[in-house]
Amino acid sequence: MAFLETFQTPSYPIHSEPASPAGRRSAGFQAVTLFPAGTEIYAQGEKSDCLYKVEFGAIRIYRLLADGRRQISAFHLAGEIFGFEAGNTHHFFAEAICATGVRVLRTASRQNEFANELLPVALQGLVRAQEHLLVLGRQNAVERIAAFLMDMSERQGGLTRIELSMSRTDIADYLGLTIETVSRVFSKLRQKGVIRLPSLRSVEITKWQTLQDLAA
Amino acid sequence: MAFLETFQTPSYPIHSEPASPAGRRSAGFQAVTLFPAGTEIYAQGEKSDCLYKVEFGAIRIYRLLADGRRQISAFHLAGEIFGFEAGNTHHFFAEAICATGVRVLRTASRQNEFANELLPVALQGLVRAQEHLLVLGRQNAVERIAAFLMDMSERQGGLTRIELSMSRTDIADYLGLTIETVSRVFSKLRQKGVIRLPSLRSVEITKWQTLQDLAA
DNA sequence: CGCAGGTTTGAGCACCCTCAACGAATGTGG
DNA sequence: CCACATTCGTTGAGGGTGCTCAAACCTGCG
DSSP: OTTSOEEESTTOSSSOOOOOHHHHHTOSOEEEEEEOTTOEEEOTTSBOOOEEEEEESEEEEEEEOTTSOEEEEEEEETTOEEOOOSSSBOSSEEEESSSEEEEEETTGGGHHHHHHHHHHHHHHHHHHHHHHHHHHHHOOHHHHHHHHHHHHHHHTTSOSEEEOOSOHHHHHHHHTOOHHHHHHHHHHHHHTTSEEEEETTEEEESOHHHHHHHHO | OHHHHGGGOOOOOOOOOOSSSSOTTOTTOEEEEEEOTTOEEEOTTSBOOOEEEEEESEEEEEEEOTTSOEEEEEEEETTOEEOOOSSSBOSSEEEESSSEEEEEETTGGGHHHHHHHHHHHHHHHHHHHHHHHHHHHHOOHHHHHHHHHHHHHHHTTSOSEEEOOSOHHHHHHHHTSOHHHHHHHHHHHHHTTSEEEEETTEEEESOHHHHHHHHO
């Protein structure tokens, strides 16, 4: 991480104050680090001794097969905590999707002290992953996209206008599809008037109910 | 690990004890309940106030879509703990696959006390789920079956002879395939001499290296 | 022995992937 | 400011993997 700038906490202008008790009480040293788009936060096999909180921006967690196939297991948006690992080495890669501020929480070595606060967050991640298994295992392309858009909308406060920080390739690798299929489904939903595409990275949901039906 | 050790009283004359009444006095109260094959342990939407440990047998965790499609997110074999939930209602169904003994742990209401010991178990489940996402999102039928067989073998001590407690339907719903495809891949692997099928529910891995290559 | 549930095998088709070309958006250097 | 390169996204044609539908085959069990 040598190439990255590091700031001390309170002076950072953009983000709002941390509300999470976990963030506060872990105390000790907390730095917000800026990761430019596409840069690595940690890699598979690296030693795991920190947790991270997204202050602004977005990150992707993924794994690779030997031949290069990639599966993104989760996106994490502003406010979310990531970096949990069983054992002390990372099983996944983490990268910034866009310019992203990450607060480093030095708690892993003292994980026991904060287990009370971390357990609910870990369980939240577990439920999310298991629900995503249903999407990948049993839903077709349209259902996957619909579920994805609903999820992103909810995580952005239920707004009808969604700002996607990730590329079509990222979406494809998250949903177990190809970029062509993702693009085709977007076009199809647009043609049917379910969504509008004001720009490449933003989506407006115009027929909420229809989208919800498609996601089921 | 004081808490976990108390689970490991391996003394079962199996009394099907009503899991409901009196014994709420301490977290030490533990009943082993026998669930016959196919019976429900808990259902989606039910209140979640227990954790469970498989003493013998096997269970499946799954979720349903409105039209009946099912995705099994995990199998739990003897010795494993399940029943973690975010919030206090179950998001999934749990059923016994075969006759199964389950130890009921009355800890959820006092989860904070045991967070230190539960967190690693929860994280283990999280890693498993995320690795399974790679299988469902990016691997073909042969790779999925190969990965499944490798996993089951490892969880049974690395033996070449695997006893499958679950049906083809369960395997299909775990791997995001149909029973026909599962059956076809099994046959194909048998024809190629990679596995033998001594009986319906047991598999013998004859070419370990080949199977491992296929799983990649 | 006969039934029932689970498993295997086959034929045809649908959905999604592959390969390819084109169009749009962004950045760079002249 | 434009020409160009590069990356990203869209659209089309064709093919393959796995699904659907259907029938036959076990295998355990009454």
